[in-house]
Amino acid sequence: MTQLAVKVDIDSLRGYREGVPKMLDLFKKHGIKASIFFSFGPDNSGKAIRRIFRKGFISKMMRTKAPSTYGIKTLLYGTLLPAPMIVPSDPGILVRAVEEGHDCGVHAWDHVYVQDELARISKEEFRSLFERSADMFEKLSGRKPMSCAAPGWQISQVSLEVQQELGLNYCSDTRGRKPFLPVFGGRSYTPVQIPTTLPTMDEIFGLPGVDDDTIGDIWLKGMDSDWNVLTVHAEMEGLSKIDVFDGFIEKAKKSGVQFRTLAEYAEECRPDKCEIIMGTLTGRAGTLAVQKEE
Ligand SMILES: [Zn+2]
Structure with missing residues (x-):
């Protein structure tokens, strides 16, 4: 039996306000539950433009038609336009996701800041950023x-330490093959890592042979393991590519794929220890956390 967990990342105000409601409708239509991770605080998407100096960023922006995917305004937030707050702009959307039974968690307080500056963020600061999101989540949904x-x-080290201290059930910070207990910099940590196993749309879209008509089959063919995790973005699969995403879910259901959540994986898995290394992936600029090959 092929199992797939759909992991939704919400990075921006537009993704949250416009993409998430559409995705929730889609999940309801198909009768599936997803794992949804929210950016709560300021949308500083415009500052991501600093990544222009990083190898691979421009080609990714061109391939994925970033200005039309994200919207021109989004690309100016935090620079020419003030950074708007994401979840406080319409808390009902988060509440709806929780009430409809999705597995909801924290992506970030300030996505661009954490993604770009993590190496310089102290443990105290990381913890306080996480707690801001967690407090807002709890106030709105009644649970941590x-x-x-x-x-x-x-x-x-800091992000892994804080996750351990908070006693989270699982974290999905990595790319890899199957759930594992992370070892990083010679230390082991307890919250199980449930890695994303499939390439994301923004990594492969526009590469030779990858388009609206083929990407669903590429994902289906890529599902070889017991634990398949597909990360999608509210900004992309929830908006300009929602029909492509809809078609993929339809096809996956028809071919017998069982939709699960990351929380269910975390409960059922029997993870072994495995090292995390900072590696590179086709279509993604810079380095990212990867489960080491055995
Ligand atoms: Zn993200």
């Missing part, structure tokens, strides 16, 4: 978030 997913698959 018990999971997180790192922005841009960036980790540090």
Whole structure:
């Protein structure tokens, strides 16, 4: 039986306000539950433009048609336009996701800041950023978030330590093959890592042979393991590519794929220890946290 968990990352105000409601409708239509990770605080998407100096960033922006995917305004937030707050702009969207039974957790307080500056963020600061998101989550939904997913698959000793201290049920910060207990920089940590196993749309879209008509089959063919995790973005699969995403879910259901959540994986898995290394992936600029090959 092929199992797939859909992991939704919400990076921006537009993704949250416009993409998430559409995705929730889609999940309801198909009768599936997803794992959804929210950016709570300021949308500083415009500052991501600093990544222009990083190898691979421009080609990714061109391939994915970033200005039309994210919207021109989004690309100016935090620079020419002030950074708007994401979840406070319409708390009902988060509440709806929780009430509809999705597995919800923390992506970031400030996505761009954490993704770009993590190496310089102290433990105290990381913890206080996480707690801001967690407090807002709890105030709105009545429960504490018990999971997180790192922005841009960036980790540090600090982020892993805080996750351990908070006693999270699982974290999805990495790319890899199957759930594992992370070892990083010679230290082991307890919250199980549930890695993303499939390439994301923004990594492969526009490469030779990858388009609206083929990407669903590429994902289906890529599902070889017991634990398949697909990360999608509210900004992309929730908006301009929602029909492509809809078609993929339809096809996956028809071919017998069982949709699960990361929380369910975390409960059922029997993870072994495995090292995390900082590696590179096709279509993604810079380095990211990868489960080491056995
Ligand atoms: Zn993200």
